[in-house]
Amino acid sequence: MTATAERPQTTIFSRPKSTTGFWSWVTTVDHKKIGIMYGYAAFAFFVLGGVEALLLRIQLTQANSEFLTAGAYNALFTMHGTTMIFLFVMPVGAAFMNYLLPLLIGARDVAFPRLNALSWWIFFFGGIFLYSTFIFGTSVPPVGVDGLGGIDGNLAAGGGPGSFNFLASSPDGGWFGYQPNAGPLYSPGTAMDYWALGLQILGLASLISSINFIVTVFNMRAKGMRLLRMPVFAWMSTVVAFLLLFSLPIIAIALFMVTADRQFGALFFAPTGGGDPILWQHLFWLFGHPEVYILILPAMGIVSEVLPVFSRKPLFGYSAVVFAGAAIAFLGFGVWAHHMFASGITPVAQAAFGLATMTIAIPTGIKIFNWLGTMWMGRIRLTTPLLFAIGFVAMFTIGGLSGVTHSIVPSDWQQTDTYYIVAHFHYVLFGGAVFGIFAGLYYWFPKLTGRVMSEKLGKTQFWLMIIGFNLTFAPMHWLGLQGMVRRTWKYAPETGLEPWNVAVTIGAFIIALAIAVFMFNWYTSKRRGRLSGLDPWDARTVEWMSPNPTPEYNFAVPPVVERLDHFWHLKYDEDEEGRAAAKPDMDQILSDIEEEQLNPRAPIHLPNPSYFPFFVALGIPVIFYGIIYHTTMWGKALIVLGVLITLSSLIGWSTEPLEEPHSEHADPDEGYAHEPAEEVMPS
Amino acid sequence: MTDLVHGEAVDHGHPEHESTEVDNRKLGMWVFLSSEFLFFGALISNYLIYSNRGGFEGVYPAAIYDIPFTSVSSFVLLMSSLTMVLAHNALSRGDQNGTKTWLFATASLGAVFLGGQVFEFTEFIVEYDMALTTNPAASAFYVLTGFHGIHVAIGVIMLLSLWGLARRKEGLSEKAGLNLELVGLYWHFVDIIWIVIFTVVYLLSTVPS
Amino acid sequence: MSAEHHPAHPTPSQYWKIAVLLAVLTAVEVAMFYINEATDLGSLNALILIALAVLKFVIVVGYYMHLRYETSMLSRFFTAGFILALSLYAVVLGAMGVIAIRG
Numbered sequence: 001m002t003a004t005a006e007r008p009q010t011t012i013f014s015r016p017k018s019t020t021g022f023w024s025w026v027t028t029v030d031h032k033k034i035g036i037m038y039g040y041a042a043f044a045f046f047v048l049g050g051v052e053a054l055l056l057r058i059q060l061t062q063a064n065s066e067f068l069t070a071g072a073y074n075a076l077f078t079m080h081g082t083t084m085i086f087l088f089v090m091p092v093g094a095a096f097m098n099y100l101l102p103l104l105i106g107a108r109d110v111a112f113p114r115l116n117a118l119s120w121w122i123f124f125f126g127g128i129f130l131y132s133t134f135i136f137g138t139s140v141p142p143v144g145v146d147g148l149g150g151i152d153g154n155l156a157a158g159g160g161p162g163s164f165n166f167l168a169s170s171p172d173g174g175w176f177g178y179q180p181n182a183g184p185l186y187s188p189g190t191a192m193d194y195w196a197l198g199l200q201i202l203g204l205a206s207l208i209s210s211i212n213f214i215v216t217v218f219n220m221r222a223k224g225m226r227l228l229r230m231p232v233f234a235w236m237s238t239v240v241a242f243l244l245l246f247s248l249p250i251i252a253i254a255l256f257m258v259t260a261d262r263q264f265g266a267l268f269f270a271p272t273g274g275g276d277p278i279l280w281q282h283l284f285w286l287f288g289h290p291e292v293y294i295l296i297l298p299a300m301g302i303v304s305e306v307l308p309v310f311s312r313k314p315l316f317g318y319s320a321v322v323f324a325g326a327a328i329a330f331l332g333f334g335v336w337a338h339h340m341f342a343s344g345i346t347p348v349a350q351a352a353f354g355l356a357t358m359t360i361a362i363p364t365g366i367k368i369f370n371w372l373g374t375m376w377m378g379r380i381r382l383t384t385p386l387l388f389a390i391g392f393v394a395m396f397t398i399g400g401l402s403g404v405t406h407s408i409v410p411s412d413w414q415q416t417d418t419y420y421i422v423a424h425f426h427y428v429l430f431g432g433a434v435f436g437i438f439a440g441l442y443y444w445f446p447k448l449t450g451r452v453m454s455e456k457l458g459k460t461q462f463w464l465m466i467i468g469f470n471l472t473f474a475p476m477h478w479l480g481l482q483g484m485v486r487r488t489w490k491y492a493p494e495t496g497l498e499p500w501n502v503a504v505t506i507g508a509f510i511i512a513l514a515i516a517v518f519m520f521n522w523y524t525s526k527r528r529g530r531l532s533g534l535d536p537w538d539a540r541t542v543e544w545m546s547p548n549p550t551p552e553y554n555f556a557v558p559p560v561v562e563r564l565d566h567f568w569h570l571k572y573d574e575d576e577e578g579r580a581a582a583k584p585d586m587d588q589i590l591s592d593i594e595e596e597q598l599n600p601r602a603p604i605h606l607p608n609p610s611y612f613p614f615f616v617a618l619g620i621p622v623i624f625y626g627i628i629y630h631t632t633m634w635g636k637a638l639i640v641l642g643v644l645i646t647l648s649s650l651i652g653w654s655t656e657p658l659e660e661p662h663s664e665h666a667d668p669d670e671g672y673a674h675e676p677a678e679e680v681m682p683s
Numbered sequence: 684m685t686d687l688v689h690g691e692a693v694d695h696g697h698p699e700h701e702s703t704e705v706d707n708r709k710l711g712m713w714v715f716l717s718s719e720f721l722f723f724g725a726l727i728s729n730y731l732i733y734s735n736r737g738g739f740e741g742v743y744p745a746a747i748y749d750i751p752f753t754s755v756s757s758f759v760l761l762m763s764s765l766t767m768v769l770a771h772n773a774l775s776r777g778d779q780n781g782t783k784t785w786l787f788a789t790a791s792l793g794a795v796f797l798g799g800q801v802f803e804f805t806e807f808i809v810e811y812d813m814a815l816t817t818n819p820a821a822s823a824f825y826v827l828t829g830f831h832g833i834h835v836a837i838g839v840i841m842l843l844s845l846w847g848l849a850r851r852k853e854g855l856s857e858k859a860g861l862n863l864e865l866v867g868l869y870w871h872f873v874d875i876i877w878i879v880i881f882t883v884v885y886l887l888s889t890v891p892s
Numbered sequence: 893m894s895a896e897h898h899p900a901h902p903t904p905s906q907y908w909k910i911a912v913l914l915a916v917l918t919a920v921e922v923a924m925f926y927i928n929e930a931t932d933l934g935s936l937n938a939l940i941l942i943a944l945a946v947l948k949f950v951i952v953v954g955y956y957m958h959l960r961y962e963t964s965m966l967s968r969f970f971t972a973g974f975i976l977a978l979s980l981y982a983v984v985l986g987a988m989g990v991i992a993i994r995g
Contacts, residue, residue, distance in 0.1 A: 111707045111711070112707065112708075112711065207718070211711050211714050211715050211718075212711075214710075214711075214714050215707050215710050215711045215714065218702070218703050218710060218965075219700070219702045219703055219705070219707050219710060220700060220702070221700060221701035221702070222700070222701065223700065223701060224701070225701050226701060245714065245717070245718045245973075246717075246718060246721050246973065246976055247721070248718070249718050249719065249721040249722035249725065250721050250722075250725050250980075252722065253722060253725035253726055253729075254725070256826070257729070257826065260815070260822065260826060264815055264816070265815065265816035266815050266816060266819075266822035266825075266826070267816065267817075267818055267819045267821075267822050268729070268819060268822055268823070273739075273740075273818065273819065274733075274736070274738065274739045274740075274818055274819045275819050276732070276733075276819075276988070278987075278988070279729070279732060279988065282984045282987065282988070283725060283984075286980060286984070333976065333980065337987065345987055346987070349986075349987055651844075654844070703963070703965055704963065705962075705963060705965070705966065710966070713966045713969055713970060714969055716970065716973075717969050717970050717972060717973025717974070718973060719973075720973040720974050720976070720977035721973065721976065721977050721980075723977075724977035724978070724980070724981045725981070727981070728981040728984055728985055731985060731990050732985065732988045732990050735990050750922065750925055751922075754918065754922045757918060758915060758918055761911075761914050761915065761918060761948075762911060762915070764911075764914075764952055764956050765907060765908070765910075765911035765914075765956075767956070768907050768955075768956045769904055769907060772901065772903075772904055772907065775901065867956075867957075868957055871952055871953070871956045871957045872957070874952060875948075875949050875952050875953060878945055878948045878949050878952070879945060879949065881921075881945075882921065882941050882942065882944070882945035883942075883945075886921060886922075886924070886925045886941050887937075887938055887941055887942075
């Protein structure tokens with residue numbers, strides 16, 4: 001193909017150029033900026049989900065409370081679950097993976113930078129779409145359905161005291177949308193359409209991300225970074241990407257079937273038409289169970305990074321931890337019907353799924369023991385990240401143990417739909433995933449900001465959180481076993497459930513206080529925190545060989561990896577007893593690395609920013625709004641408009657090169673220009 | 684200060700990398716296609732569940748299939764895989780004219796297949812009163828074949844785009860050649876899904892008693 | 893991109909021959925359908941038709957999608973998705989009563 005000096009201009013708008021300011025964020029394809037945006041958005045939803053939880057807790061503090069109507073309660077637990085899972089834990093995992101994965105493998109960016117931006121914008125618009133139900137959605141009680149009149153006539157979310165009228169427009173079919181309850185007959189109105197279509201949009205974002213991360217890990221590792229030398233977090237991210245890749249298509253179909261029922265009169269789940277509600281449960285949980293491993297594995301990865309650093313010991317059994325993570329994911333595909341033990345599946349199915357569920361305890365146990373083995377005889381530094389990591393191990397173990405009790409079928413029949421289950425999953429998701437997330441935030445904060453978060457505030461947050469968390473969720477174990485039922489807006493005083501419910505609510509507000517402390521810590525540390533320098537934690541892995549805050553190009557000179565924990569071994573030798581001994585010139589080594597990475601000796605070429613991911617993403621919710629209102633003229637117009645926006649942006653994207661060619665040696669047809677010959681590579 | 688130039692590529696396939704030697708986009712396409720098995724698997728399972736369940740009101744799809752007609756359209760789609768692979772082969776030999784011809788042929792055969800689907804659906808709805816809303820078996824049928832049809836339509840659009848690019852004076856570049864290979868992979872995948880659908884949905888489906 | 897190796901490709905005439913084979917297999921499938929209508933073969937019909945579909949599937953994947961000549965990693969990804977889908981949905985079909993899982 002011929003190389004020409006000048007470049008045919010194929011785009012109508014000129015390529016964005018800014019690297020700072022508002023537009024640089026809108027057009028960025030830099031994985032770090034994308035990760036930061038994911039993080040802030042996720043945290044905003046965390047706060048919203050937390051407020052939803054506090055409202056639920058206020059209602060449940062007293063027996064027979066009238067604080068919320070039944071309908072409002074249903075809406076709140078639906079949105080609490082949906083928000084926390086899809087709009088907080090998943091995107092915060094994406095935030096970590098986006099920011100860190102290229103750094104952990106010694107790369108400059110992900111395999112497909114614009115696709116990465118697309119994932120973020122699709123997620124962003126999807127979250128807004130879902131929450132716009134509060135403005136546009138409607139949720140009315142089913143009319144004329146036999147046997148329904150509402151307890152105290154207050155099935156409606158709207159109207160009357162305790163109804164919080166804005167909740168009248170939000171989804172109330174549970175985060176799991178069981179059919180036909182969440183279908184057109186029993187949940188008329190548009191709120192559950194916002195739910196189904198919103199999740200559809202979010203799923204698309206994650207699916208695109210997963211492809212990006214898989215190709216990145218397989219093709220973009222630095223020289224010498226063999227797969228089994230990658231940091232554990234990079235491994236867990238890869239495993240999560242495969243879980244997403246294979247589970248999201250299933251939920252996409254299931255959600256489409258719900259939309260087809262609700263909007264187009266299909267009969268997939270309508271019992272009166274012959275539809276089977278159990279089919280929904282199978283399809284949902286086929287996704288739903290891998291989903292919970294998607295939620296926990298990143299946090300497990302974080303803990304596997306943090307524990308070795310602050311124990312000053314390598315991770316015990318690195319390969320075992322990696323393979324256990326893969327095993328958990330693999331086995332996780334085979335246990336979904338343990339969410340259906342009480343739904344009428346056959347005894348053979350119950351036994352098979354019960355047994356399969358028990359086997360997951362094995363790789364999980366391997367990880368737990370290896371984490372303990374990492375800390376054993378280590379020289380512990382009790383920093384905030386380590387406290388959260390230890391908290392993870394303890395709390396997750398408790399949650400895992402209650403999980404094992406669910407795997408015993410007759411036992412599960414008693415536990416299911418009680419607060420015992422609520423206790424279990426909050427121990428693994430909050431005590432587990434959320435604690436792991438905070439460990440990661442404190443640990444990697446220097447990479448984002450070049451500063452360290454306040455230890456005093458961090459420890460305050462930790463202790464408030466662990467006390468508040470246990471006060472909130474431990475009592476739920478026995479409340480559940482005493483018969484407190486899930487998803488029910490009130491309980492009678494005769495049940496005797498009230499005293500512990502008061503304790504639970506107090507715990508919930510302590511958690512809220514802890515979060516407030518965190519937000520204050522984040523805000524002040526960003527501005528006035530102690531400067532971190534290159535290696536504030538005396539870390540082990542290569543992301544710490546890039547200066548703090550991370551420069552746009554990540555590494556001026558990508559590391560050449562010689563072994564696992566490569567960075568550590570640059571700093572430390574082993575003495576005769578195999579103990580780590582700092583090299584005499586360690587300080588010089590560190591300052592050399594920092595100097596080299598801060599001063600690239602040749603121009604570094606990065607992909608240009610782009611408008612197109614933003615606009616391709618923008619069209620998608622427009623289409624979906626149109627689908628909800630497709631029986632009207634406006635709806636049809638929105639569908640057409642959305643398709644035009646997305647399609648034209650896709651065309652523009654396809655004609656835009658990833659990078660505008662450098663003037664000297666541009667080959668306009670060559671998608672990948674070459675590194676300049678004079679760029680220095682490490683020897 | 685660092686001399687950043689927003690210009691050239693990140694280190695794609697640079698020899699200094701640990702890499703699989705498979706181009707990023709090709710690997711990405713194969714990874715994506717492997718996820719599509721879960722997608723179509725759910726749709727096919729739906730169909731198998733509901734088409735084998737007796738007692739529904741209204742017409743079952745298996746009662747009204749026109750096997751000769753569907754056989755012909757299956758043949759058409761199958762042959763479009765041939766033309767697709769010939770297009771790819773022509774480009775690899777630098778035969779721009781051949782590339783153009785075979786790309787257009789593939790898109791045309793795909794369009795013919797789609798036309799057949801539209802005709803079939805219309806027949807079912809108008810002649811036999813089987814719509815999406817008739818019964819769960821019908822719902823499952825339309826959603827399965829509908830999604831497949833959407834995939835074919837997207838493929839036709841991509842093929843026509845490539846054909847448009849090939850008609851330029853300079854023809855298809857090497858970079859676009861990779862795109863052609865990727866579109867080809869997608870197209871063949873859509874074909875193999877139809878191979879499964881034709882057998883499982885059309886040839887093996889019977890109306891439950 | 894420069895690192896990508898170009899494995900051997902079938903020639904156009906081989907592609908045509910494969911197409912003829914695929915067409916013949918399709919014809920056999922359709923013939924089976926009518927044979928079965930006339931002389932109910934029971935589960936043998938399903939077995940033969942599925943075998944024929946598998947054969948067409950493998951031929952298109954191996955030769956037209958070129959998987960036979962590609963690095964085995966791609967086959968592993970592709971097969972993994974397929975096997976996973978097959979296993980998961982087989983269990984669902986069993987649980988929903990479409991296929992009988994022994995036990």
